[in-house]
Amino acid sequence: MKVVISADMEGTAGVTCWAETEPDKPDYPEFQALMTAEMTAACNGALDAGATEIIVKDAHHTGRNLLVDRLPAEVRIVRHWSGHPHSMMFAIDGDCAAAICTGYHDAAGTDSNPLAHSFAGRIMRLMINGALASEFTVNAITAASLGVPSAFLSGDAGICAAAEALVPGIVTLPVSRGFGPATSSLSPGCARERIREGVARALFDPGARHPASLAARWEVELEFANPVEAYRGSFFPGVDYPAPRRLRFARDDWFQVLRTLRFLW
Structure with missing residues (x-):
């Protein structure tokens, strides 16, 4: 079973402000390690469910955040940005049994995460077919266009609720909730345990997961x-x-x- 994981950072348990997500800031290494640990927990959950090949796309900021020496041996890591339109899902293909997202955040224009945004800070709102769209919206439809279901997502409570509305049957884990500029989150250790369990549960029964709906236009x-x-x-x-x-x-x-x-x- 081949699985693709797209790893972002702003929806990682404990992340609260921009300085924790930017490589040139002193707070970054601590939260870089937490991002890596959540993604690794997802990898281990996939392995528990029988995955034999895991492709990880480092999908935050520079695309060069994950501490690669901490990844399981079965992982192939995609770093930096190729310029391909698949962007945060680059390296996905129709052979993948499922797509998994970790560290995801809500869309620009929402208040469930103080770091909510959509791709670029200069975008205030992205609408697709009349509905507010997030990075997950775009990435889940991209996976669906290749016949790949989005099976699991972890991140803030807002993006988890949006994912459940977009992809029936997806397993989600809300690790945090925003309150203005503040957050309330699970402890990192608890988040990792639940991510591993959630990914394994999502992949043990892949027939229960379905791709997002595709529109004619x-x-x-x-x-x-x-x-x-x-x-x-x-x-x-x-x-x-x-x-x-x-x-x-x-x-x-x-x-x-x-x-x-x-x-x-």
């Missing part, structure tokens, strides 16, 4: 913090500029959505 709207960003993006083919700070486009093929987004944010 995708209508996407982005709202930027700065009108300059929207103006620049308005010149991409097939992109409308309906109002200051807003861009809108529609595509019939999901990969074309990803290709367009790749050049807008």
Whole structure:
């Protein structure tokens, strides 16, 4: 069984402020280790369920965060950003039995995590087919476009609830909840234990997991913090500029959505 894991950081248990997630800040090494430990717990849960191949995409910030010497022997690690439209899911393919996400956070425009955002800080809101979309939304649809179910997600309570609404049957573990600039979270040790158990449970019965639904047509709207960003993006083919700070486009093929987004944010 081949499994892909996309590992982010802002939804890791204990993470509360930006300085803990940025490599040039003194707080970063402590929380880098916690991110690595949660992802490793997910790997161990996959191995408990019978995984024979695990591909991990380091999907936070520089794409070079995970402490690679701590990874299980069965892991193949993808680091940095290739520029491929699959982005945080780069290296996924139709041979994967399931996709797993750790350390995920809620979408820009929500208040369940003080670090909630969507891909780039300059994006205030991302809408897909009329619904607020997160990084998980995009990544789960990307997996589904290849026939791969999203089986497990850990992160803040908001993104867990959103994931359950988007992907029926997904197993989630909310490790934290935001209160303005503060968070309340599980202890890191408890989070790791529950992540390992949750991933194993999600993969023991892969038939119970289903890919996110795919639409016949995708209508996407982005709202930027700065009108300059929207103006620049308005010149991409097939992109409308309906109002200051807003861009809108529609595509019939999901990969074309990803290709367009790749050049807008």
